[in-house]
Amino acid sequence: METKTHIALVTVPVYSHLRSILEFTKTLVNLNQNIHVTCINPTFGSSICNNVKTLFETLPSNINYMFLPPINLQDLPQDIHPALKVQATIYRSIPSIDDALNTLDSSSKLVAVVSDGLITQVLQLAKKLNILAYSYFPSTTMLLSLCLHSSNLDKTISSEYKDLLEPLEIPGCIPIHSTDLPDPMQDRSGEAYKVFLEGNDRFYLADGILVNSFLALEEMTIKALQQKECEGIPSIYPIGPFVQNVSCDKGSNFEYLKFLDKQEKKSILYVSFGSGGTLSNEQIIELAFGLELSGQIFFWVLRPPNKFGVIDDLDISEYEDDILFQYLPNGFLERTKGKGLVVPYWAPQVEILGHSSIGGFLCHCGWNSTLESIIHGIPLIAWPLFAEQKMNAALLSDGLKVAIRPKVNEKGIVEREEIVKVVKNLMVGEEGKGIRERMEKLKGDAIDALKENGSSTRTLTQLAFKWESLGSHLGTYNDSRLGL
Known part of the structure; x- marks a missing residue:
């Protein structure tokens, strides 16, 4: 029986997001061999497509994974926008994710849960279990700053954002023209905007947010958010860039x-x-x-x-x-x-x-x-x-x-x-x-950030050590107890 620190990872069924969060996970377990990760993956459709299978089949042995039962989306319009399909899958997967987290925690005490930034509902589930809750944010720190300040913007700006004459000021960021704001912010009366705000509010439940960026790339924004941690902003961890090192084989090239x-x-x-x-x-x-x-x-x-x-x-x-x-x-x-x-x-x-x-x-x-x-x-x-x-x-x-x-x-x-x-x-x-x-x-700068003593590697190493230290007090990890 081996002492391990057990982390749960929750993904979303978007290939670009999967690639990013799995590269983070591989880096994490490579940096700290005492960490074991179990990936929980919501799915839709009758089968797991080949490009997704390839991503998981190449994972190292200290990363386990499970695919949740496919979500039935037959009640939705056949030509539904892919983003709405993902959103529906996320909402309908929450009970299964909750069950999976409870099973993992009861059989092998979890230290932390890390969930994709699109599925902030998992932060609530982790808090119910009294587990550390982190969000993995696969985009820019600039977008994260907008997300963390979106409720305040919603309260202080009465008009449609697209009607603003002056660029929008976001803490730590360059001014942004309204036409360059994310799609959900282009229509404040739409359901997508409501979902956007609700998801952003849940970021404040996180014990930390891991960002796929690095200090030299977005230093002003990263430091601006880190300075606001005393005001309730979660701890910000710039730990990227995570990119695929090896391409999947798609036949003759x-x-x-x-x-x-x-x-x-x-x-x-x-x-x-x-x-x-x-x-x-x-x-x-x-x-x-x-x-x-x-x-x-x-x-x-x-x-x-x-x-x-x-x-x-x-x-x-x-x-x-x-x-x-x-x-x-x-x-x-x-x-x-x-x-x-x-x-x-x-x-x-x-x-x-x-x-x-x-x-x-x-x-x-x-x-x-x-x-x-x-x-x-x-x-x-x-x-x-x-x-x-x-x-x-x-x-x-x-x-x-x-x-x-x-x-x-x-x-x-x-x-x-x-x-x-x-x-x-x-x-x-x-x-x-x-x-x-x-x-x-x-x-x-990107290469330097990923070196042994680079800014991103140091940040992730320190976080992993924190998790390992907590895990050493919680008990013993044993693969066979998970039924995986």
């Missing part, structure tokens, strides 16, 4: 590797909108013409248009190449042959960004993709789509100045002429040189 290897260093613009982002058909056509007219070499991960601008990233279905390529302009593939590569649906992004031929990244500004670009020193074209991505884009372009942000027309479309302009500016222009230098500096 010879075509893209040959293409990358043929190109000069930093000559290719990589174009991808994350695990769930999609463009309208009109925008796909404008982007295609913009890339072609720019004359720059490109590598484009293409997905079909979708009315929501986002696909269900846990249920990715495959499209035949010829069906997917019909959304491109006539003759585009022939005209750009040798100058560009269009890959249907998916590509191993971490591996691609690490290739010496990549010189820029046209990115949706999801935080995983952003951190992956930072850790590889790749400058950005910031093209946000949904959720908090516009806020991330503002941080990258206006705050950190490591991105160029294209202008959209009155219909919300980035026109081909604008695409040509920003692509050339980033890849061969003077503006791009300055951005590249600043991104190289951030790359060094």
Whole structure:
């Protein structure tokens, strides 16, 4: 029988969130071998998709996991927005999560529960069990500051945020234009805004919030929140950046590797909108013409248009190449042959960004993709789509100045002429040189944060030691007692 400190981790069924929180978990148990983690995973649908299975099958032995019974969503509209599907799954999973936590705590005393920032209801469950409760926040400290101050903003601002004439002031952050606020804040009468506020209020139940960021990236915001801990703000732990080190195998990658290897260093613009982002058909056509007219070499991960601008990233279905390529302009593939590569649906992004031929990244500004670009020193074209991505884009372009942000027309479309302009500016222009230098500096800072005595490693090591010390007084961990 082995003495271990037992931590429960609660995830959400969003692939990008799963990737992030599992990278944190692997780092945690690597830093402290006396910590054992059990992951509790809400699910929807009849089966666990392959990309999720792969994430869990590669976990080390001191991380156990369980998938909760799938949530039945058949009463919801068939074409429901993926975000609402996730939200419904979260709410309906709370009783099962409560049961799982009670079982784990009774069989092997839990020291702490760490839950994804989208499922703050778990903080309440942990408090009922008198267990330390932490939230893992997979986005920016800037967004976290907004979340922690959203109730105060709600009380002090009477109008719709989108009608504000002046940028919004958030403690420790650059001023944010109302149009760049997260989606739920664009309609204060909507259900999404109510859910947003309720979830943010529950953050105050946390004993601490673990943020996938690092001190040199958001120092002003991190310190501003840490200074407010005496006012009731939970302890803030910047412990990132967490990015995947190894890409999942999706079959033969010879075509893209040959293409990358043929190109000069930093000559290719990589174009991808994350695990769930999609463009309208009109925008796909404008982007295609913009890339072609720019004359720059490109590598484009293409997905079909979708009315929501986002696909269900846990249920990715495959499209035949010829069906997917019909959304491109006539003759585009022939005209750009040798100058560009269009890959249907998916590509191993971490591996691609690490290739010496990549010189820029046209990115949706999801935080995983952003951190992956930072850790590889790749400058950005910031093209946000949904959720908090516009806020991330503002941080990258206006705050950190490591991105160029294209202008959209009155219909919300980035026109081909604008695409040509920003692509050339980033890849061969003077503006791009300055951005590249600043991104190289951030790359060094990110690497330093993760070194043995780096700021993020120190922070997580100290937290892990705190948990281990508490665990040594609670009893003995034994795998067989969990029935896992």
